[in-house]
Amino acid sequence: MEGLKVSDAELIVYIHPSKCGNEVQAIYRELSSLLFQYDETFDGVLLGYDFTVESKQAKILAGLTPYFGVRVNAKLLLFDPKPNNFVEGKIVKLSAESIHVVVLGVSAAVITDIDIREEFKYKMRDGEGCFVSRSHKRHVLKIGTMLRLQVESFDQEVMHIAGSLVPANTGCVKWLEKQSREALHMDRDDHKRRKIA
Amino acid sequence: MGAVEVLTDPSSLYEADYVGNVDVSDTDMMQYVRNALASVKTGESDRYDDLVRALQIKNVSDPDAGAQLEIVLKALSSSVACIDVIHHRKLLSSIFGMSLWDHKPYIMDALVGLLISLAVSSGKYLDSCLNMLISNFLPPSWVISKLAVANPRVVNKKTEVLSRVHEAFLKISLLFPLAPSRLFPMLAQRMPKINKKDHVIVMYVENLLKLENSVIGQVGGRMILMMVMERLRDLDLEIGWDDIPQDDSSRGMFDMELEDAAEATMDEGDELPVGSLNQDTSISDCLDKLMIKSFDHLESCQNAGRLDQVFENLFESFENFILNTYKSKVSQFLLFFACSLDPENCGVKFASKLLDIFLSSNKPRPTRQSVATLILLCLKKFRLVDECADYCRTCNNDIRPEAHQIFYSGCQAIMYVLCFRMRSILDVPRFRSQLIPLESILMHKLNPLMVCLPSVVAEFLRQAKTGGLFIVSGSYIFEDLLESELSRAFGGCERLDTFFPFDPCMLKESNRFALFQTLALFCFAVLE
Secondary structure (H helix, E strand, C coil): CCCEEEEEEEEEEEECHHHCCCHHHHHHHHHHCCCCCEECCCCEEEEEEEEEEEEEEEEECCCCCCCEEEEEEEEEEEECCCCCCEEEEEEEEECCCEEEEEECCCEEEEEEHHHECCCEEEEEECCEEEEEECCCCCCEECCCCEEEEEEEEEECCCCEEEEEECCCCCEEHHHHHHHHHHHHHHHHHHHHHHHHC | CCHHHHHHCCCCCCHHHHCCCCCCCHHHHHHHHHHHHHHHHCCCCHHHHHHHHHHCCCCCCCHHHHHHHHHHHHHHHHCHHHCCCCCCHHHHHHHHCCCHHHCCHHHHHHHHHHHHHHHHHCHHHHHHHHHHHHHCCCCCHHHHHHHHCCCHHHHHHHHHHHHHHHHHHHHHHHHCCCHHHHHHHHHHHHCCCCCCCHHHHHHHHHHHHHHHHCHHHHHHHHHHHHHHHHHHHHHHHHCCCCCCCHHHHHHCCCCCCHHHHHHHHHHHHHHCCHHHHHHHHHHHHHHHHHHHHHHHHHHHHHHHCCHHHHHHHHHHHHHHHHCCCCCCCCCCHHHHHHHHHCHHHHHHHHHHHHHHHHHCCCCCHHHHHHHHHHCCHHHHHCHHHHHHHHHHHHCCCCCCHHHHHHHHHHHHHHHHHHHHHHHHHHCCHHHHHHCHHHHHHHHCCCCHHHHCCHHHHHHHHHHHHHHCCCEECCEECCHHHHHCCCCCCCCCCCCCCCCCCCCCCCCCHHHHHCHHHHHHHHHHHHHC
């Protein structure tokens, strides 16, 4: 999973004087209002935060009176997938023309048939539509599968990802990991055999 | 299904490409549409124009045209990836210009399907799709007039359209988790203004409440209730209250010792000065209908077992919009109704929240004052009486009424409750003993009896006399006061008569819910 990062930020949170006496809650409220929105200064969409208030000193800022600024050290969890990043999400809808995925529970991703590689063929299995790999019968994408996809573009305003399944290392996460484990084993076996020889 | 029909239709736009081809599959149709969409970019737009024209058909009584429209819509929803926001502006605007109300169910399905695929295919179309769905909340004007007379065909149409719209919202938000956060501001923006016809507002609110009942409501129920409450308040304030003569409004008010609540409901029609509200019946009618819709909604929440959770939001919107409103007449009944539905949870929660506000020192004074008139639970423990007694002890010599408004509000609340419950409270010795400080409060030099609303004071004194509350050595203490004319010494900018939550609900229809009984139940709940 790419596109996620944790940033340390030093922030000044402006608080309305009516909230003095309950500053921590006011800080929570201010920071929560930034959640799930793209922020240029953070360079990403804020998914979560944790903060500590360093000093008890707050200052009333000229021009912003009567608000007072509290210095806050925050750890921010940010989501900003760039093109060609790989992200993972759960398939929520699937049709011959498109696969709909929800990434991290908040971001919608869609892969249209143009961006699904030839290897996958749309089939009906037990009354449910699914994509099955032509070369590996076990590699199946259906509703509920965790899918690894490549980011083509990311609409920051509504957190919408246009994705692609063209690269070979995209598809069902479980299957891909099993493949890579097996490949690792094979490598080791090869190595051993060579040693014995 | 309709592919073959299209081919038999001589005017079919597909004719040229599929002559002789009897079995046209959906895939072929999709391919055709995709080619048409792609052809625009190369400058050739004949097929694309045909496509747009097919979408603009208004009269779909012709089954062939209907089938054709359905096919086009379905093919488009399979090809949303090929739609370009710049090149296909004409196509998009004709899609968003369509109305579900104009079409038969099978076309509605196809159109809704297209909207869903379009909304989730890219962030660019989400807002337009949501907007279009919202605009289908309200029917075209010709339907409104027929809905008013409950034409069964139109009522049926309404359910068909609205169920699809709501389903579409759910599907979109399932595929697009952030869609509700875009939806709510739009809903607030599209809320009809109060000068619109009442049907329009009522239908819109009906839809909002339906949305509140759905999964989306769990995320944004708070915002929806805020919108509804705000509109209720606006309408509430439109109805003139000052036109009601003061004497009249106090006349029928206290005839309601709780045991007689049922009777009071029955003859309340004669006593209430309803006539004076009739100056603008359309607004009061509208408010009336909205209240009923909201009551129905609360009842359905109670039946679904989620009233508790809804109540939190309801209280918040009440605190934001109603509590500080000067002379709100009707809206607060929503809260009372919720309390009467579930006295054990909501009633208690309501009272304790009010108490919190009353006792918290950093809330503004008008809020605390309004709350004081509402605090009934305090009487349960008689804490309000104690609070006021403490206040009397600690207050300095400043006896200007303006300085002690909160105290006066507290006193008025006590008297008000006692007006209704005097007999039952006095019957219980423990409660009676807790009322002892009351006498010293009323006799205090702050003189609450002179400041509180005269109608309340007069009625309280009358009740106190009959109940024998303040009999000391055979004579009634406030005898002279009872006889004297109580002046409204608290003139000018005072608010003791403003927020008077227990005045009878003045609307005709809403009394169907027997608001008197609601109120009675509420009082019972908090006084138990």
